[in-house]
Amino acid sequence: MRLLTVIFFLVVSASTTAQLKQVSIVQFGAIGDGKTLNTAGIQKAIDQIASKGGGTVQIPKGVFVTGSIFLRSNIILELLPGSVLMGSPNRLDYGQSPCDAMINAIEVSNIAIKGTGIIDGNAKQVLQSLFDELKSGRLTDRDWPKKRPTESNRPKIIHFFKSKKINISTVSIQNGCTWIQSYERCDQVNIKGIKVNSTSYWNNDGLDIVDSKNVLIENCTINSSDDAICLKSESAELDSVVNVKVLNCSLRSSANAFKIGTGSRGGFKNIYVKGLIIYDTYRSAIALEAVDGAFLKNITIEGVRARNTGNGIFVKLGKRNKDERFSTVQDITIRNVSVQIPAGKPDKGYELEGPLLKYPPGIKPGDQLSISPWNKAPDDTASIEYLHHVFPASISSLPEHPVKNIKLENIELSYEGRNDASIPYFPIDSLHLITEAVTAYPEFSMFGELPCWGFYFRHVDGLSIKNLRLFQKNKEPRIAVVYDDVNYLNFEDINVPNTERVYRNVKRK
Incomplete structure (x- = not known):
């Protein structure tokens, strides 16, 4: 019993x-x-x-x-x-x-x-x-x-902080007031098959990974009025963003599609991105930014197809931080990328569009050629719109602090182009006067008008290019490519006429 x-x-x-x-x-x-x-x-x-x-x-x-x-x-x-x-x-x-x-x-x-x-x-x-x-x-x-x-x-x-063993799958997330979801100082994060749709309000980042490790983002669809997928490092004391994979995602953004930065105080390493489909995106398909003292290394991005996107590739080392540290950017591989860049605004018609470029306060059209235009809300009538040609892709750094070991393979950038004689551009014999934009907000438009339409390289040590193809539908007087202060340049199979390339302070490998 x-x-x-x-x-x-x-x-x-x-x-x-x-x-x-x-x-x-x-x-x-x-x-x-x-x-x-x-x-x-x-x-x-x-x-x-x-x-x-x-x-x-x-x-x-x-x-x-x-x-x-x-x-x-x-x-x-x-x-x-x-x-x-x-x-x-x-x-x-x-x-x-x-x-x-x-x-x-x-x-x-x-x-x-x-x-x-x-x-x-x-x-x-x-x-x-x-x-x-x-x-x-x-x-x-x-x-x-x-x-x-x-x-x-x-x-x-969604905001997860100092948590681990996280799985987010198949749900739909929409209509946020700011960042849609943030995973901060987390470990072992798996995000699969989710849909994000938030295009109405400010800072609507679709998915933010902040100082987190061992992250997988896979088969997600994100439509957001700020950066679609963004990795950030907000603490200089942490080992920051480590071991991240982003696979087979569809992205649309009124800002950048895939971005590392702008917040870049600690560092980023071992990042692998493959299989992105990008469309109707205002800024860059790929944006890698270290401007607050961070390290950025061992990054591989491949298999990206972008259409109606404002810029293809943007890599920038800058210095917004006030301490003595300089960021470092090295060991970056970008391959198998195809981007179509229109002449007009690629996100036009969305409820919250990317902001128009304006002249900085105190500067009027014609006062100065080499400036960093700033982003202001479209309804700001006090500032003057900054008219410009299509901005090229760019990989750049600072004097004596170059980005290092950059590999580009199988890159195709197709520009609609615009030949407008009323828009002045910086003359090719005055490259040394182009702004370094040391402390400016990092963006592919940050140098203002440039003398090239396809690709701008400056302050790079170790640049390897294989099979770069640049196309322009509407011809214009600017040249295709500028190499400025590039050491150990090695390239082969570039579909750009030699007459459309300019070299300044370049050492070939």
Whole structure:
């Protein structure tokens, strides 16, 4: 009899544990009517199942409104077919400033978000609420109303911090107020098959990896009004962004498609990117930027096809940091890349377009040829639009601090081109006067008008080029390629006439 009692107890316990491994948020009072605030119920479901060792918290069919929720270790958040996890329209449901994200994970492990449902940041209503709170004085902001509310006052959709063993798969994420998702100082991050669509508001980076290691991003589709996939290093003390793979993704952006930087305080190494399809992107298909003292090394990017994109390749070493450190950029391989660059604005017609280039304050057209134009909002009528020819691809650095060991293989850049005699460009015999733009925001337009239309190389040690093809639909007076201060240049099979190349301070290998 005692043995039977023990067996019964074990069976009941096992059954109860199994039940706790999977719960629906409706069991905790959540209502999917698109109106009820369900933050407390969702958090209770997460906390209870986490206290039992972990399991799956399910979001069923319906529209479930929530403020900030926090995942615990060993939790899977599953969005079932027809489900929408909707951000609360009330800005204060994300806390004060700096606000929390909609979905947070802080110093936890073995967590996942999966399913075929939708995570919606509800950006328009959240921002309207934010403006109301700022006007009332219940919230304050250093940048508002002279510019726009700071990023710290606008909730991200997903923010994971100091967490590990993360899996994000197949969900759709949309309508964010700032960065859509950020994985900061995390380890073992797998992001597969997600869809991101957020083109309405400022700083809508599709996916940000910040000082994280051992990351796989695969088969994702991202349409965002800021950088689509961006790796950032915000801490000089960390070993930063290490061992990242980005595979077979479709990207569209009103900024850059794949970018390393601009935030570049620590470093980036062992980055492998393959199989990107890029379209209707305002800035660069590939942008590699180290401007805050970071190291950037052992980077391979291959198999990129970009159409209607403002620039093909942009690599820049600069120095915005105030300390004595200089960034280093070395061991970069870019191959099997094809980019089609239009003459006009490639992201025209989207709800939030990339900003037009304007003359810097105090400089008028004709005052100066070699300047770094700046980005201003399209509705800013106080500044003058910077008219320009199509900007070339570029790989550049600073005097005595060159980028090193750059390999380009099988690169095809096709420019629509524009022959407009009213737009002046920098003369080819005055290369030494072109701005170094040492502290300027890194962007392919940062040198202003250049004397070449295809590729601009400056301050490079070790440049190997094999099978570079440059095409221009509408001919113009500028030459195709400039090599300026390039040591150990080696090239073969370049489809550019010799008369369209200019060399200054170049040492051939």
